[in-house]
Amino acid sequence: MAGSGGMILTDNKYIAGAISNKLDLLDKCTWADGLWIKRRFLRSLLIRKRMLLKTGKQAYSITKQLIKLGRPRRKKVWKKIPIPLKRISPVAAGLGLIQLKKLDENNKKRIENAKELTKALEKIQFLQLPMIKQNVKHTFLYYTIKIKGDSAQETRDKIIRELNGYGIHATNFVWPLAIHQIPRFRDSLNLQMKNFHGRMILWIGSLICLCTRYWERVI
Amino acid sequence: MGAEYAYSTFSARTALYLILKAHDLNRDDEVIVQSFVCPAVMDALLTAQVKPVLVDIDPVSYTMDIDHLNRAISPKTKAMIPVHTYGHPCDMDALCEIARDKESMLSRIVHQQLELNITRDWLALLEIYLIIVST
Numbered sequence: 001m002a003g004s005g006g007m008i009l010t011d012n013k014y015i016a017g018a019i020s021n022k023l024d025l026l027d028k029c030t031w032a033d034g035l036w037i038k039r040r041f042l043r044s045l046l047i048r049k050r051m052l053l054k055t056g057k058q059a060y061s062i063t064k065q066l067i068k069l070g071r072p073r074r075k076k077v078w079k080k081i082p083i084p085l086k087r088i089s090p091v092a093a094g095l096g097l098i099q100l101k102k103l104d105e106n107n108k109k110r111i112e113n114a115k116e117l118t119k120a121l122e123k124i125q126f127l128q129l130p131m132i133k134q135n136v137k138h139t140f141l142y143y144t145i146k147i148k149g150d151s152a153q154e155t156r157d158k159i160i161r162e163l164n165g166y167g168i169h170a171t172n173f174v175w176p177l178a179i180h181q182i183p184r185f186r187d188s189l190n191l192q193m194k195n196f197h198g199r200m201i202l203w204i205g206s207l208i209c210l211c212t213r214y215w216e217r218v219i
Numbered sequence: 220m221g222a223e224y225a226y227s228t229f230s231a232r233t234a235l236y237l238i239l240k241a242h243d244l245n246r247d248d249e250v251i252v253q254s255f256v257c258p259a260v261m262d263a264l265l266t267a268q269v270k271p272v273l274v275d276i277d278p279v280s281y282t283m284d285i286d287h288l289n290r291a292i293s294p295k296t297k298a299m300i301p302v303h304t305y306g307h308p309c310d311m312d313a314l315c316e317i318a319r320d321k322e323s324m325l326s327r328i329v330h331q332q333l334e335l336n337i338t339r340d341w342l343a344l345l346e347i348y349l350i351i352v353s354t
Contacts, residue, residue, distance in 0.1 A: 006235070086228075
């Protein structure tokens, strides 16, 4: 979610005032846990940045260095990078406003696509399609399909392989993660795996980038 | 976007952090959040130094389980963060009913914010909503 942008909208004058008063906090603090990445990965990023400025033999020698860095090591060293909380830049905000104008249209397209998919897939017994509530507008950010039955994981993988075989991009979707399955939250909050549905949710298979031209092949 | 005031931020977790800070929540205050959610929500809660309370999700809609939510609410609960997972709207009617049951704890300002959330219909962009249960 980092860098994807956020927005707070309110009609409430009191809340707006309170937010304005707290804006000073942003540059002073960072994420609670920062961003943890492998030190090796960080080093490779730095080298790649330098490589952009070089050409020919120099670039080749740096590529060899990168290959060396890619070798597995016994000990993984993680580095914490503090990420500051801040407001969006004016350029990014401008781009965001342009994209926002397309939002209603994009949502309409998503809803139409979802209707077509539901119509085609509802006859298949072992698929659990998204639950559609009455009098509520779904946007179908993703069209999630859950495989029912004991061998759900195997069936899911088989379907993904089949679709990929037809040149259709499909994958199992594991985001967002269940909080109780992320070690840093599980340990600090002492969460019990058995109390949540999260393990089951990891079996969701969702069809991503399923465009209109693929429908006939899927159906 | 149909709102009088708008604040754009670098990330969604920054926006959540600002909302939590704007409501002056303390260390002991509990905020209810569903267990199947982007870690950014948890990061925002921990950065704002409030206590997150996880509730389970409904296995069909992947959104907040209302029964579990009812059990999780305590006198220390100050807010709940329902998430429209994958663009599937959570049961806002039931959530608002729970919030209205606690109307004795609600301030007028907060109640207005609650009504505002119901009328929003573009859920894809703002997946995360915040309803303050009490102040």
